Amino acid sequence: MLRVDKIKVHYEGIPALHEVTLEVNQGELVAMVGANGAGKSTALKAIVGAVSPVSGNILFNGKDITREETAKIVRLGVVYVPESRRIFGPLTVEENLLLGAFTADSEEEVRGHLNHVYRLFPRLKERFRQKGETLSGGEQQMLAIGRGLMIRPKLLMLDEPSLGLMPKLVTELFKTISLLKEEGYTILLVEQNVREALEIADRGYILQTGRTIHSGKGAELLESDIVKKAFLGL
């Protein structure tokens, strides 16, 4: 479904990604893990067109989207749930969700998706008239994911969803992500919580200083020396 081939990205002239290669197949949950500053977020932003690679290419369902505009990439079904959530604070919960449905065609369709998101996150339904900025961190993350689901993603990319959440909520969040996978969503997850991410992932990639240095099945990676040493402190 998604093929990222040797992309290289510069941020204001400074190399941020040297060579990132990865692949996500239909129905998979793929985790990309690595230390802070390894370039995980940059890789997702390159896929969604927010930053432009200087070389390499990105194919989505066979279509070259390497230098396409963000709005068009999103309309193809590549949805990016940004780091630190970026919800629209002054707007209500429901307005935030409806913005996710900006690209939808019919009113009925929008209602259907809204109900789906409310079933998944009943808390959002309870608070649908509240301003986004009044929600707690965990609720804001639900809103950010819910808003992403409203776009009807073919590929859902989650950027550090556990960042800043209490440990209890982190566990809950990873349950939700597994649930989304069971519902059939294809997910590319970027995380610093290496263990939890690899536990639920089908496959994983390890990013180090802007390069994908290792890949494999989630469980295998967890057992590998490189992960044990670098991330789990074993």
Place this chain on the structure above:
Amino acid sequence: MELAVQLIVYGILMGLVFSLIALGLSLIFGVMNIVNFAHGEFMMVGMYIAYLLSTFLPLDPLLSLPFAAGAGYLLGVVSYRLLIHHILRGPMVAQLFGTFGLMLFLRYLAMYIFTPDVRSVKQGILVGKTLSMGWINVDASKVFSAGVCVLAFAAVYWMIYRTKLGRALRATSIDSEAAKYMGIDTKGMNALAWGIGGATVALAGALLAHFYYVTPTVGMLFTLIAFATVALGGFGSIVGAFIAGVLIGLIMVVSGQFVSELKFSFIYIVYFLVVVFRPRGLFGW
């Protein structure tokens, strides 16, 4: 007593026009944090459209309103696509000079086409008519203009707060990067803000032409009044622009009654007071 009521009525009527003029400036600032120095020149274009259509066709200046709004919309969108879009990436100073240059360009283009002569709209059902309500006399054109301004303001407000397009516009103004991730064409939203800004201010210009002289340099004064209005109401606040416009109209008319030469100075005195005591404006966040 009669004088006081008369002044207040005039102040409010004039103020409603100021509100509509300030609306676009506030909207454009709210969506992309850029100050449009050419705002008054967009208004000037609306004034000339009312003047031309009523003098040479001759069409009643009232019928020129949709043409003025349409021309203002186009002017706004074209300015955005050809100029503003490119300077948004530049530093703040480049943006300032960019719209300042646009102001000079439009002003001297008008100077070339129309000469610096002062013109006025002489014919029209409302021109020169007064309405008497009891012991208050008011210009029919001012009452009508104020009414149209309220309607136009309400229409834009409804569009921004009650429609899907308006929701996308608000999202863009809050966080344009996040708006992009929603699949919103944020450049299109910027262009829309410029279009609405141009349309509303040109419409205000065509209304103003009923009772205000038309010259190529008329814009600057109104740009400055609009700046004060937007700062008073709070940058980016639509409701603030409306209320501040009315306040400014009242200040100008009432103070002008006593010291006519200082009526614009009074606007700025109030503006300075607001800047000192409440820098974010009455309704700013």
